[in-house]
Amino acid sequence: MNKDWMDVKEVLDDKYTGKKVNLRGWIHRTRNIGNMVFLNLRDPTGIVQVTVAKDELEEDRFEEVKSLLIESSIKVTGQVVSDQRAPDGFEVRARDVKIVHPANVFPIQEDHSVEHLLENRHLWLRSTRMRNILSIRSTVFGAIHEFFRSKGYKEFQSPIITPLACEGGATLFPVDYFDEEVYLTQSWQLYAEAAIFGLGNIYTIAPSFRAEKSKTPRHLTEFWHAEVEGLWLDNDELIELGEGLVLHIAKKVLEDDRQELENIYKDGVEYLENLEGPFPRITYEEAIDLLKKEGMEVIYGDDFGVPEEKKLTSLFDKPVFVTHYPKEIKAFYMKRDENDPTKVLGYDLMVPHVGELIGGSVRETDVDSLIARLKEEGEDPSNYEWFLDTRRYGSVPHAGYGLGIERVIMWLCNLDHIRDAIPFPRTPNRYRP
Numbered sequence: 001m002n003k004d005w006m007d008v009k010e011v012l013d014d015k016y017t018g019k020k021v022n023l024r025g026w027i028h029r030t031r032n033i034g035n036m037v038f039l040n041l042r043d044p045t046g047i048v049q050v051t052v053a054k055d056e057l058e059e060d061r062f063e064e065v066k067s068l069l070i071e072s073s074i075k076v077t078g079q080v081v082s083d084q085r086a087p088d089g090f091e092v093r094a095r096d097v098k099i100v101h102p103a104n105v106f107p108i109q110e111d112h113s114v115e116h117l118l119e120n121r122h123l124w125l126r127s128t129r130m131r132n133i134l135s136i137r138s139t140v141f142g143a144i145h146e147f148f149r150s151k152g153y154k155e156f157q158s159p160i161i162t163p164l165a166c167e168g169g170a171t172l173f174p175v176d177y178f179d180e181e182v183y184l185t186q187s188w189q190l191y192a193e194a195a196i197f198g199l200g201n202i203y204t205i206a207p208s209f210r211a212e213k214s215k216t217p218r219h220l221t222e223f224w225h226a227e228v229e230g231l232w233l234d235n236d237e238l239i240e241l242g243e244g245l246v247l248h249i250a251k252k253v254l255e256d257d258r259q260e261l262e263n264i265y266k267d268g269v270e271y272l273e274n275l276e277g278p279f280p281r282i283t284y285e286e287a288i289d290l291l292k293k294e295g296m297e298v299i300y301g302d303d304f305g306v307p308e309e310k311k312l313t314s315l316f317d318k319p320v321f322v323t324h325y326p327k328e329i330k331a332f333y334m335k336r337d338e339n340d341p342t343k344v345l346g347y348d349l350m351v352p353h354v355g356e357l358i359g360g361s362v363r364e365t366d367v368d369s370l371i372a373r374l375k376e377e378g379e380d381p382s383n384y385e386w387f388l389d390t391r392r393y394g395s396v397p398h399a400g401y402g403l404g405i406e407r408v409i410m411w412l413c414n415l416d417h418i419r420d421a422i423p424f425p426r427t428p429n430r431y432r433p
């Protein structure tokens with residue numbers, strides 16, 4: 001081999017049988033049997049078994065290798081042999097082992113509580129599980145950029161520090177800003193609405209913050225938010241834009257992370273392969289009727305929680321759009337339906353296992369309606385003066401949505417809890433490490 005270092009993934013292939021290879025990585029498992037050490041060597045691409053025979057190394061070196069603990073880093077030169085007893089059908093017989101960095105006793109061993117893994121998240125990121133999920137996460141981010149850019153959307157950034165509530169005052173995170181109270185942003189949206197009248201169609205991927213005190217398996221206090229705002233869009237076009245994004249993400253994950261997905265959630269591959277549009281669309285009113293038929297105690301005007309959304313999505317084999325919610329349970333900026341002003345032109349896209357994945361709407365452009373809705377929400381409209389200006393100087397119809405990236409990952413990977421969809425989760429009782 002003329003290549004200095006190879007990836008573990010590469011050597012798990014017939015074409016290297018009998019060849020000499022150089023690998024470097026971490027000891028994932030180690031087992032001593034007399035004059036042999038069996039190491040599982042991990043690098044970012046996979047795990048391979050390495051056998052070290054006492055008579056291949058100098059006496060001292062063999063003893064050192066034998067005493068190495070898991071997560072020690074090493075370099076191995078050896079020969080690839082095909083061996084049916086090895087987990088992947090190949091193993092590497094070491095001719096030389098160099099110790100890069102011996103590890104202390106690793107705090108994560110076989111049995112571990114969820115809390116222990118969270119406390120040691122910085123080390124748990126080395127697990128195969130987290131590597132698979134974070135690889136899928138990376139693909140999801142790339143797919144979102146690719147989708148919007150391919151449609152001519154430009155990337156636009158809004159401030160993280162803001163004096164305004166976009167999604168209601170109850171979940172604002174206060175920040176002490178030189179003795180004044182400001183907040184961490186809940187959404188990019190209000191600033192995006194100011195920008196489209198100059199820049200045109202835009203999107204972003206950015207962190208959003210919600211001081212959600214309720215501990216649910218699908219809420220983070222800091223999450224990554226893909227948001228879009230488009231000129232002249234109506235609700236049907238906004239639905240297509242949401243469906244298109246979800247299908248594109250699914251396609252990219254199958255293309256780039258098929259194996260990772262299979263490792264995490266075996267049935268996920270088949271589910272995504274069969275996923276195609278159009279997704280069903282129902283109104284909020286129809287959703288209420290369906291839930292009632294299923295024996296759930298809901299009444300018209302209730303917002304949906306986890307149990308309702310789980311039940312609803314279980315009735316469909318695809319994600320489902322729920323449209324035309326009553327205005328009282330939706331944000332102040334949503335446009336009223338002209339045919340029924342008690343409802344708004346917007347939707348939630350719900351997916352099985354998770355519930356709400358996207359929230360979007362056509363935007364209200366009438367200043368007086370906006371002021372009235374802000375007052376109803378207990379907000380002081382004078383704080384929103386600059387935002388109202390966007391409606392005073394040649395506003396046009398526009399619409400947009402936000403998709404929670406960790407919720408997409410939770411859905412794709414069938415995770416029990418959203419915290420595993422992000423490297424360092426922030427929840428009401430955790431901000432470390």
Ligand code: 4AD
Pocket residue numbers: 166167186187188189210212218219220221222223225227228356357358359360361400401402403404405406407
């Ligand atoms: O429905 P939401 O609150 O809508 C907005 O923020 C709009 N301003 C978006 C827009 O129109 N530009 O949030 C959008 C999505 C939700 O559907 C959900 O997927 C995700 O963001 N989300 C959360 N994800 C994790 N943890 C939380 N606490 C979340 N809150 C919302």
Ligand code: MG
Pocket residue numbers: 348356358359
């Ligand atoms: Mg919502």
